[in-house]
Structures are given as C-alpha cells and as structure tokens.
Amino acid sequence: MAGVTLDTVRKIYAGNVEAVKGVSLGIEDGSFCVLVGPSGCGKSTLLRMIAGLETISGGEVKIGDRVVNQVEPADRDIAMVFQNYALYPHMSVYDNMAYGLKNRKTPKDEIEKRVKEAARILAIESFLARKPRQLSGGQRQRVAMGRAIVRKPQVFLFDEPLSNLDAKLRVQMRVEIKRLQRALGVTSIYVTHDQVEAMTLSDKLVVMSGGQIEQVGTPSEVYRRPETRFVATFIGSPPMNILPGTVEGPGRVSVGGQSIAVTDMREGLTPGSAIEVGLRPEDVQAGGTGASTLSMDVDFVEELGATQLFHGKVAGAEFIVQASTGQLPADTRKLTLAVDPANVHLFDPQTTKRLGRV
Amino acid sequence: MVENRPFAQFMAYLTLVIGVLIVAFPVYLAIMASTFDTATIINGNMPLIPGDQAGENYSRALFYGGKLAREPVAMMMANSMIMALGIAFGKILISILSAFAVVYFQFPFRKTAFWVIFITLMLPVEVRIYPTYKIVADLGLLDTYTGLIMPLIASATGTLLFRQFFMTIPDELLEASKIDGAGAFRFFKDTLLPLSVTTIAALFVIQFIYGWNQYLWPLLITTQSSMQTIVIGIKKMITTTDALTEWQIAMTTAVLAMVPPVLVVIFMQRLFVKGLVETEK
The missing domain is CATH 2.40.50.140 (Nucleic acid-binding proteins)
Structure with a gap:
C-alpha cells in the first residue's frame, strides 16, 4: 500500500491552456480521496496525470516514496476504472480481468485464483464466460472494478465510474464501492462531479475549480465550514x-x-x-x-x-x-x-x- | 409495417423478380453456352436448357485451353488467384499498419504522412500507368507476380477505411491497455486486430474482386503466356483472327472466372454479418 503525494503539479496543454495550475495534495495510505468540481475544473486531468495517461508539465507526482513522473502507466502500480468501463469487447469477462495479469507474466494458476477471488467479491462469478455486451451496465461496472482488483495495485483510480448508470443503480454501486474500498484498504482517488457521491464516499474531499484546489477536508468540514463562496454553493443541495x-x-x-x-x-x-x-x-x-x-x-x-x-x-x-x-x-x-x-x-x-x- | 396490402406487395415482388431476371439472364446464358459444342452456338439456335457437352468443355478448358491460345484455364486461374490474394492480403497488411501508425502514434509530420497517403486516392493505377510501368520494368519485375501485385497494393482506400474504424474505438480502450501493461504491438495484436475482423473481411472482399478483375495492368506487364490471368485469357479467346471463335470454351472460361469471386462473397458475407451482429463498442 502507498499514499499519493502531489507537489505543485501543473498541466499546460498546447496553446498555453493551463488545465491544472499547481496542485499540491497529500493522500494518506488507505484513504478514499474524492476530487469534485464542475466540468473543466481539471479534476480528470489531475487523475489522468496520476495514472500516467497525461504527461506532467510541472511538479511531481509520488506514489509511495517513488516519483512517477516518467514512469509508464503499467509500472505505476495503479489500476483505473473508466467512466465507459473500457472493457475489451471481444474478450470474455474472465479474459478482461486476466489480461493485465497475463501481460505481467503472472502464472496461470495465480491468475485464475485472483480472478475467481475478485469475481466472488463482486458477485460476478456466473458471468465469467460472457462477453461484456451480454452484461447490464451495473455488471459491466463490476467487471471494470474486478479488472482493477485482480491487479492488487497500490492505488485505485476512478474516473466518474458511476455516471453511466441510472440513478438507482448509482446509489447501490456507490455503497458497494465504499464497502469494497474499506474491505481492501487500498488508497483510492475518485473523480466525480456529483457532490452527493463526493460527500458519501470520501474520507478526504478535494473541491476543485478552474484548475486549482478550493478546499481540502473531511466531507463534514467542507460542508460546515466552506472556505470560499464557490465551495459553499457547490457542496450542498x-x-x-x-x-x-x-x-x-x-x-x-x-x-x-x-x-x-x-x-x-x-x-x-x-x-x-x-x-x-x-x-x-x-x-x-x-x-x-x-x-x-x-x-x-x-x-x-x-x-x-x-x-x-x-x-x-x-x-x-x-x-x-x-x-x-x-x-x-x-x-x-x-x-x-x-x-x-x-x-x-x-x-x-x-x-x-x-x-x-x- | 402494420398495413397489409396484398396487391402492392405482389407488385413490389414482381418488380424485384423482373429485375433479378434481367440481371441473371446473361449469366444463365453463359452457363448454358458452356454446355454445348461450337456448332450449336454458332448456328444461333442455342436452346435454353443445358446441353450434353459440359464435361467435355470444362475439362478441355481447364486443362487444355482453346484451340489457338493453348493455355489451360487452371493455370490462368492460379495466376489470377495469386494476384488477387496477393493484392488483398498485401493491401490489408499495409493499410492496417499505416492506419495504426497514423491514428495511434504521435510523430513529426503525422498529418503530412496522412495527407500524402490520402492524395494517392486521386491517382489510381490508370492515371499513373506509364511511370508505374517504367518503375516496374526498371526493377526487372515484368512477368513476375511481384510486378503484378505490388503497384495495385499502393493506394489509400484501405488505410482510410481502417483509419475511420480506428477513430470509432474509444480512447479509453487504449488507455486501459496501457494500464494493463500492453505496449503498442500488444494493443494492436490483442485489441485492435480482433475488433477489426469485420473491416478486414470487407476490405478482403473488395480487394479480392478488384484484383481478380484486373485487366489493364496484367495486360501491360505480362508477356509470357504462363503469367496470363483469366480475365486476359477470356479476351484472347474471343478475339481470334483466322479461326472460328470457340464460344463454348470462352463461355466456360467466363463461368470459371466467376466462381472464385462468388465464393468469396458468399463465404465472407457470413463472416460479415456475424461480425456486424457481434461488434459492439
């Protein structure tokens, strides 16, 4: 397990558009950190920089004690759950979950053990032979999480994973994600624009706006004592x-x-x-x-x-x-x-x- | 449609049937003509029911050839097959690779590279036939399969087709692969290729038929009769100067020439439909 440390991280796109303007943040080992903000506030960009899917224009990203600025996504020991799940459409559920392990040359029996274990935790054991298209949205979401779990990573990254689900399922999956994170104790960073998700899931809530952090705190701190007018009007409904x-x-x-x-x-x-x-x-x-x-x-x-x-x-x-x-x-x-x-x-x-x- | 109008439906079907008959009749005629002897065809009273010369005509055409041009059709078909398959596979290979490069890699002059490929669309073989001939001749590739195949592979249609398809694949799939530890080649092999099966099948059908039907290019660069393709063979059989045209052999050859493309379409169509039903991104 490892915490994540950001030190004045910047992202400048071509044309001098500064999407992330020097963000510093410490995320403790095993905690659930939610980045929340309106669209275009840089929260997804920040997450993608931690994942290694975007280059880092300035500053430093550390996972544990290791600076990962120049490390490939696969070697950062992270797993990511995408908004549209990004399951491989031509692979079975089992293969989807096993793919990352296969690429790492994990022994076959170990792969099988881990996939079965993850499938049991997520209650998707009966779908292992199916293709993603034969699954419902909620089931796909579980497979996407299963793919992350089997890797036993240091950090889970969630990029608005519940946005494509209907309202009822969203509430249900929200609870499941929280329970799962508690059970596994893996440091998690979760991006959302939904303040209810943000409040309910987080140990540490980070409100962002315009590429900057507005406030960091526990959900109740942020709710009770908003530091800026933006936070005050953004959190709470x-x-x-x-x-x-x-x-x-x-x-x-x-x-x-x-x-x-x-x-x-x-x-x-x-x-x-x-x-x-x-x-x-x-x-x-x-x-x-x-x-x-x-x-x-x-x-x-x-x-x-x-x-x-x-x-x-x-x-x-x-x-x-x-x-x-x-x-x-x-x-x-x-x-x-x-x-x-x-x-x-x-x-x-x-x-x-x-x-x-x- | 909820409404049921039998007469309208009957008219619609009738129109379609007439259309099919018009299109199918010449083909039927060719097949019938391949079952008679020369005399029956020449005297102009060829019956529309099959004759008894089919076995004779087909075995003669396949293994012996016409009276004057004595190239067995089997050999021409082999040549055509090598050319068509070479073009189809060669085209698929370079198209999918170039599209992969253009879509998924950031390199200097990427846009330029794409546009250069794109521009070749405006320059089909017929337009650049002299320079292409010159190059192939200078390379000593006349009367070779390489010379037959290579110039016809070089065009942008396939690259564009794959590019358009790759653009519809969500970026997240690439990103998920990266996080799953798959490098560029592995992403190509494990994800892109299986997803492209339908597109590959489509391109194969188009290119196989394109290659099989080539006339001008093989006519230019093949001089030996052992390199002759079937399309040229048919033409040669029809234009005879002194002797009587052996129509039954020409028709037999035409029918034989139709078989591989038809088989490709029938077989690939199933794969096509299967792919279309299964593909979901």
Missing part, C-alpha cells in the same frame, strides 16, 4: 443561498435592513463595508421567531415528499428554504426566517474567501 449584506459591527451584519447575529465572523471588519452572507436552505427555520430573522417573499413551492422547498426572494436576492412537509401551508406568500447565528457563513465579495474567525 439545494445550494447555499448567498445574500448581499453589510457589516454592522462585531458579530452583526445586516441584509436588506434586517439585522442578524453571526457567530463565526472575522474581527476588525469595517462597519458599513459590503459582505456576502451565506445561508443553507436547511439551516434557516421557516416560520420561526428569534433575535435574528429575515423576511422572505415566496414565489412557489417545490414538493419533495418529506420536505418542501420554498423559492422566493430575501432582500431582492434569490432564496431557497427547506421545510418539513406540513409545517407550513403550501400557499404561504410571506415567510419569517429564523437564523441561528452559528449557521451564518460570511464571504468577502472581492476575494470570495470566507470571513470567519482566524
């Missing part, structure tokens, strides 16, 4: 509401003339200066009362079954509030929102950085 506000004084900001208290606020901010106030839809209490309240004009309501989403405006900005179904009548037009000072996130309008306590 529905996304965090951002309201324009002004600083009133220590621990107080005003939004459209309504004053609210804030626990986590940087000291020494100039009263009267502009600030962005972030509130998660699930963190404000619709219809509540208290010292800090905001009034909201409701446009419409989305029913989600257990919860309702009230869409509307607070101080002229779009705002979404989540409430338990039945808590409020669906024809509510005006809402009073109670705000817990601990749940208010402040961001600098210029730098978009968090203005919390240092």
